[in-house]
Amino acid sequence: MNEAIIPSIDPIALPAPVWLMQFLSGLTFVFHVIPMNVVLGGGVVALVLAVRGTRGSQDLYVRLAGRMASVLPVAIAMTITLGVPLCYSFRRCTAPCFTHRRFSWRGRGSV
Amino acid sequence: MNYPFWDVPLLGGGLVIALIAIPHVFVSHFAIGGGIFLAWTERIGIRKGKPEYIAFAKRNTLFFVLMTLVFGAVTGVGIWFSIGLVHPDATSALIHNFVFGWAMEWVLFLVEIAAALLYYYGWDRVDQKTHQFIGWAYAGAAWGSLVVINGILAFMLTPGRWVETGGFWTGFFNPSYFPSVLIRTCVCLALAGLYALLMASREPAGETHDKLVRYASTWLLPAFIGLPIFAAWFVFTLPSLAQDMFMGRAVVLTIFAALSLGISAIIFAFAYLIAYRNPQSVSTPVALLFLVLGLAVTGVTEFGREAARKPYIIYDYMYSNAVLKRDVARLQQEGVLRNAKWALVSKATPQNALIAGREIFTLACAHCHTVDGYNGVRLLVKGWPEPFIEHQLTYLDQLKGFMPPFVGNPEERRALAKWLASLNPSALPARTAAAATDSLSADPLARGEAAYSVHCANCHTIDGRNAIRQHVKGWTQSIAYERLGRLESLRGYMPPYEGPEAERQALAAWLASIGNDAPAAGGAR
Numbered sequence: 001m002n003e004a005i006i007p008s009i010d011p012i013a014l015p016a017p018v019w020l021m022q023f024l025s026g027l028t029f030v031f032h033v034i035p036m037n038v039v040l041g042g043g044v045v046a047l048v049l050a051v052r053g054t055r056g057s058q059d060l061y062v063r064l065a066g067r068m069a070s071v072l073p074v075a076i077a078m079t080i081t082l083g084v085p086l087c088y089s090f091r092r093c094t095a096p097c098f099t100h101r102r103f104s105w106r107g108r109g110s111v
Numbered sequence: 112m113n114y115p116f117w118d119v120p121l122l123g124g125g126l127v128i129a130l131i132a133i134p135h136v137f138v139s140h141f142a143i144g145g146g147i148f149l150a151w152t153e154r155i156g157i158r159k160g161k162p163e164y165i166a167f168a169k170r171n172t173l174f175f176v177l178m179t180l181v182f183g184a185v186t187g188v189g190i191w192f193s194i195g196l197v198h199p200d201a202t203s204a205l206i207h208n209f210v211f212g213w214a215m216e217w218v219l220f221l222v223e224i225a226a227a228l229l230y231y232y233g234w235d236r237v238d239q240k241t242h243q244f245i246g247w248a249y250a251g252a253a254w255g256s257l258v259v260i261n262g263i264l265a266f267m268l269t270p271g272r273w274v275e276t277g278g279f280w281t282g283f284f285n286p287s288y289f290p291s292v293l294i295r296t297c298v299c300l301a302l303a304g305l306y307a308l309l310m311a312s313r314e315p316a317g318e319t320h321d322k323l324v325r326y327a328s329t330w331l332l333p334a335f336i337g338l339p340i341f342a343a344w345f346v347f348t349l350p351s352l353a354q355d356m357f358m359g360r361a362v363v364l365t366i367f368a369a370l371s372l373g374i375s376a377i378i379f380a381f382a383y384l385i386a387y388r389n390p391q392s393v394s395t396p397v398a399l400l401f402l403v404l405g406l407a408v409t410g411v412t413e414f415g416r417e418a419a420r421k422p423y424i425i426y427d428y429m430y431s432n433a434v435l436k437r438d439v440a441r442l443q444q445e446g447v448l449r450n451a452k453w454a455l456v457s458k459a460t461p462q463n464a465l466i467a468g469r470e471i472f473t474l475a476c477a478h479c480h481t482v483d484g485y486n487g488v489r490l491l492v493k494g495w496p497e498p499f500i501e502h503q504l505t506y507l508d509q510l511k512g513f514m515p516p517f518v519g520n521p522e523e524r525r526a527l528a529k530w531l532a533s534l535n536p537s538a539l540p541a542r543t544a545a546a547a548t549d550s551l552s553a554d555p556l557a558r559g560e561a562a563y564s565v566h567c568a569n570c571h572t573i574d575g576r577n578a579i580r581q582h583v584k585g586w587t588q589s590i591a592y593e594r595l596g597r598l599e600s601l602r603g604y605m606p607p608y609e610g611p612e613a614e615r616q617a618l619a620a621w622l623a624s625i626g627n628d629a630p631a632a633g634g635a636r
Contacts, residue, residue: 005452007113007199011435012207015279021210074228077180080188081217081224087191088206088213 028085035078042068042075112433114199115453116473121484123477124197129414131193135186137302137409139257140295142183144303145175146223146253148330149230150246157239163319164326169234171310176227179253184224198478200433201424208273208282209263216259223252257295265291268420269348274427290345297334297341298409304330305378305398305405308386312398321390328386335379350426352512353419361513367415374408421479421513430515432478439518446520447474459519459526468530471523482534489534499569501528502606509604559621562614573625583626591626592619 014021046068053061119127149168156164194202206213226249233242262283266273273282307327314320346354356364381401386393424431434442448454448467451474459467472480472488480488492500504524508516517524563571563579571579583591595615598605608615 007203007452010203010207012204012277014207015211024214073180077184077224077228080180080184081220084184084188084217084220085214087188087195088210 024085028082032079032083032086035075035082038075039072039079043072046072112200112447112451112474116477117196118473118477119197119481121481123479123481123485124193125479126485128190128193128197129417131186131189133410133413135183135190136413137406138178138182138186140299140409141302141306142175142179143250143253143257144299144301144330145171145178145306146227146246146250147300148303148307149175150243150250152326153243153246157243163323167307167311167323171307172231172234174306176231179227180224184220198424198433201429204425204429205263205267208277208279209266211279212259212263212283216256219252219256219259223249223256226252254296254299257299258292261292261295262288267425268353268416269350270426270428286348287345290341290348293337293341294345297337301331301334301378302405302409304328304382305402308382308393309395309398309402312393312395316391324386324390324393328382328390331379331382334375335382338375349419356419356421356513357415361418361421364415364418367411367418371408371412371415374404374411378404378408418513422508422515430518432475432515432518434475434515434518439516442518443516443520446523447471447518448523459522464526464529465533467523468526468528468533471519471527472530475518475527488531492531493535495532495535495569496565497528497532498609499606500531501525504528506604555617555620556624558614559617559619559624562610562618563621566608566610566618579622580625580628583622586623586626588616588619588623591622592616595619595622 046065049061049068050065052058053065117124122130149172152164152168155161156166156168226245230242230245230249233245237245262285265287266282266285269285269287270282271285273285304327307330308324311320311323311327314323346357349357352360357368359365378401385397420426420431422430423436424433427436429435430439434447442450446458448457448459448470451470454470454474456463456467456470459471472482476488480486480491483489495503501524503510504517504527507514517527519527567579571577571582574580586594592615594601595608595618597607599607608618610618
């Protein structure tokens with residue numbers, strides 16, 4: 001690995017210890033992937049059910065597909081919103097900071 | 112200096128952010144105002160026994176909820192992607208400070224989204240009291256997210272004492288925090304009112320149409336009263352350079368501020384004179400036009416607010432090119448190339464000047480300038496000879512108050528000037544131009560005037576702005592000759608004169624001639 005291109009440590013200290021930032025990143029990531037799987041997997045299953053049900057005139061399949069689809073708007077909204085923390089904590093507060101254990105609960109601390 | 116540069120040809124990264132952020136800001140204000148509008152309208156319907164108000168709130172729920180959940184959320188994520196690519200250093204600084212601010216905002220988002228969905232699906236399914244409670248939870252959480260994010264947005268323009276203390280709350284409750292919250296709240300209500308006007312205008316003509324149009328127009332009243340007061344308070348909290356820029360130091364900003372005021376005034380006049388006094392005359396196209404004007408005001412105002420931050424991205428801490436204010440002196444000694452992790456060359460030399468110049472441009476200038484597109488530098492330096500460019504770079508922050516100082520060392524400044532001069536190869540270099548005039552005319556005054564047009568006319572006119580005649584009044588040729596030799600000591604921001612000897616004599620003769628001429632006689636030259 002070329003160390004020259006690793007970003008140098010941000011002069012502003014983390015507002016919490018690294019372990020807590022990593023824990024929160026992991027936790028919010030799990031929150032995000034649960035509804036995400038409902039959207040992805042549920043969407044595919046509902047589509048297959050709808051197609052097969054319509055072709056084979058199986059009313060039960062079509063009804064099940066309809067019910068699954070009705071959950072999707074809520075699941076999509078939750079996937080996006082629960083994914084928002086990935087935008088800030090996961091990307092920035094952990095990766096360049098593995099080497100960086102200084103933190104201050106109050107803010108920047110010594111710079 | 113830490114990250115590779117994301118080059119967006121023609122548009123430039125800043126415009127990419129603006130194209131995503133301005134619709135987001137418009138829609139999010141609109142969605143926050145919408146939450147309050149729905150809850151309040153339902154309340155009036157219940158309290159005063161007006162079923163048409165309840166029906167109106169119900170009809171508009173889906174749109175506001177979709178706006179919040181889909182457009183607001185997706186463009187919000189888009190802002191994260193774009194700022195992370197365009198300004199990784201500033202994004203990192205903000206996150207290191209405010210990660211828990213964003214966490215608070217996120218909790219409010221979750222409440223908002225859950226409440227919005229319950230509110231939408233709950234119409235006619237839950238009892239009125241519960242539904243009202245959900246509505247207020249939706250409105251409160253939406254407004255709360257504004258209260259939180261505003262702390263971070265206002266911080267970038269007026270970090271206040273944070274620059275010394277670095278504390279979270281010092282940065283959060285910064286000098287422009289409260290006027291900004293109040294301005295944004297007024298804007299939320301006004302935008303919700305404009306949308307409600309559009310929806311009310313679609314009602315069939317009659318009493319309900321007029322009642323709803325008049326009701327919608329009253330939502331612009333808080334903005335009408337509050338905005339002038341809060342805007343004045345806001346401007347009062349700005350750093351003096353930003354105030355100067357609004358007042359005319361940066362003409363574009365002054366125009367934007369004037370547009371923001373002018374269009375707002377038109378909207379308010381419309382709301383009162385037409386919608387409130389003559390509701391029956393409000394048709395859908397007219398209401399739509401004013402909603403679009405609302406978008407235009409959001410656009411120019413947000414653009415102006417962002418531009419007022421120049422030359423910083425975080426005021427008094429980080430310049431718009433991601434250089435920390437406290438690093439400038441060190442970088443001017445060590446050079447930017449040596450400190451940049453992704454530069455192709457690590458040092459500027461006369462041999463690699465063009466490559467190094469291009470790299471320095473990327474590091475020091477390209478956060479705001481493209482080469483050929485938005486704020487394109489090729490046009491900005493057109494006709495500028497290399498020594499003149501180098502001089503401009505030396506005094507960049509003094510000559511152009513909204514630009515940061517040049518952060519490289521002298522070799523890098525030379526390389527950048529060479530590269531910038533190479534962008535317009537057809538322009539004649541200064542000395543060649545002067546030499547060409549030598550062969551054209553033997554008249555020393557004509558040669559002097561030609562030299563004036565090459566060396567001085569970038570900044571001076573003869574009798575108009577920064578009139579040269581006023582400056583040289585009463586000069587003899589020998590005085591002019593002597594002063595041409597030390598222009599930089601006359602005024603710190605003037606470039607040294609570097610033309611050949613004969614040309615200097617001719618220019619001195621011409622200056623002496625206009626300095627002792629009456630404007631009418633000499634003006635023809």
